[in-house]
Amino acid sequence: MHLEKFSDIYQRAAKRKGGSAQLEARLAVPFSAQDVALIPDDRWLSTFSLKVFQSGMSWKVVRDKWPNFEELFFGFKPELLLMLSDEHWETKARDPKIIRHFGKVMTIKTNAEMLMDARLTHGSFAKMVSQWPADNITGLWDHLKKHGARLGGNTGPYALRQMGVDTFILSSDVESYLRNYGIIDGGRDTKKSRSAANQAFCHWQQESGRSLSEISQVIAFSCGDNRV
Structure with a gap:
């Protein structure tokens, strides 16, 4: 399993969306726990x-x-x-x-x-x-x-x-990314795949200081069919 640096994922997403300012404007931020x-x-x-x-x-x-x-x-x-x-x-x-x-x-x-x-x-x-x-x-x-x-x-x-809860989502774009990088290889909803995805997102969260929701969206914007 190879984990790409989140900064590289972010730069690719920003390039696809017309710059970091445009990318940031698209990101939904989760609520606080309170x-x-x-x-x-x-x-x-x-x-x-x-x-x-x-x-x-x-x-x-x-x-x-x-x-x-x-x-x-x-x-x-x-x-x-x-x-x-x-x-x-x-x-x-x-x-x-x-x-x-x-x-x-x-x-x-x-x-x-x-x-x-x-x-x-x-x-x-x-x-x-x-x-x-x-x-x-x-x-x-x-x-x-x-x-x-x-x-x-x-x-x-x-x-x-x-509801504003901080969570990533295994959307088609995110799932495709995780498969391409060998993070998951079985069924999307299997315990093994979810555990591997969870570990990867926790790694990126510690690396970036970003919420799971933001990381998930950035990954989706970095690949797939959502090019501007």
């Missing part, structure tokens, strides 16, 4: 649900419908949703105001349970995430996959990124 800890459960559940519905569907179509989801599902407040009977869930899943997909609708219930469990053990899901070891972000991905519903693959990481 800010993450303040995010209420309903916003986590809304974002998890949004990403579940966007998987395999037009992101725009889902976003256009999302105000109806917010209304139908009580603003995604877990404690209210978990009071619903099975019959209520079935009725909501058939409502024409939302995207009618019973399997995805039921992930809202499972993921609400995950949030409430975290509230019992950590005070809140947000506190659990904010205290998660920075050098084991893929462990948080595994937690979402194990305890949540349809949050495996890139769905969980994309949801975390949207």
